[in-house]
Amino acid sequence: MPDLDAPAERALVAEWRDLLARHAATACALDRELNDRHGLGMSEFEVLERLAEHIGDGCAQLRVQELAGAVHLSQSALSRLIGRLEKDGLVERAMCDADRRGIFVSLTEAGRSRYHQARPTQREVLARTLGPLPAGTG
Amino acid sequence: MPDLDAPAERALVAEWRDLLARHAATACALDRELNDRHGLGMSEFEVLERLAEHIGDGCAQLRVQELAGAVHLSQSALSRLIGRLEKDGLVERAMCDADRRGIFVSLTEAGRSRYHQARPTQREVLARTLGPLPAGTG
């Protein structure tokens, strides 16, 4: 059996706590600023960004499942998130011919515009929150 | 205005996505295993751990506010979390004489026992999930 206070274990716990702290700080700040300034949540922005990035690939559409992996959300949560974005006119759902059960999600003009407005805000928050490594964690 | 595709910015985004991925993977695995094997959530475990650690300080009690900072939860969420732990008999709430509006939270025997049972599980998941750094992130 491992000794429970081994240095390796303490380092692991410290790393986990640091990860938790950085995630909480960044996610919180991101959610607040994106919401206040652009009416977007953190995950909504991530989805818009994936869609915007994918457009560069030539095909302006992405299946729901692919997005799920990108934003670390369950399939059901992503389905509703896309529903919200669609309700706000930021994305559109379209069926795809090959797999008629699959849904293609694409950015609307409004969605592209909103994304471009929000991106500097997100980058700014990331720079502010992730940039400065917290010196003393323990 | 900054050029939006500057390397520094891309590095920032990559760091953020890595953080998100590591957090999601670890939190998800942790929640699942702690729940399956010990009936605890991730945050519940964290609270028990803080309480257990604090006992070593000589005083077996912690104010709710102090726990909030440790688990990155809102005050209301923490209040309800403590309520759940109390309902399960894992912690006890006690008033403190000095500030009668403050609440001291302390581990019960059952809580201490549960924590000691759950700790190896948590450490195991951390080692499995955080230990192997993902080599290729970009």
Add this chain to the structure above:
DNA sequence: GCAGACTACATGCATGTGCATCCAATGCGT
């Protein structure tokens, strides 16, 4: 000692999430 500001915690409410499930469509075996 009392009024008002403030602090610590609890609670009503709206919302986002995951699990289980449901529905539609595809693929496979016969």
Add this chain to the structure above:
DNA sequence: ACGCATTGGATGCACATGCATGTAGTCTGC
């Protein structure tokens, strides 16, 4: 072509969270 397992996505439901607010206790100024 038909039945059955599987996949992609939507939905009912339970639950955890955050915000705003409520309640109890403390502190300051008078």
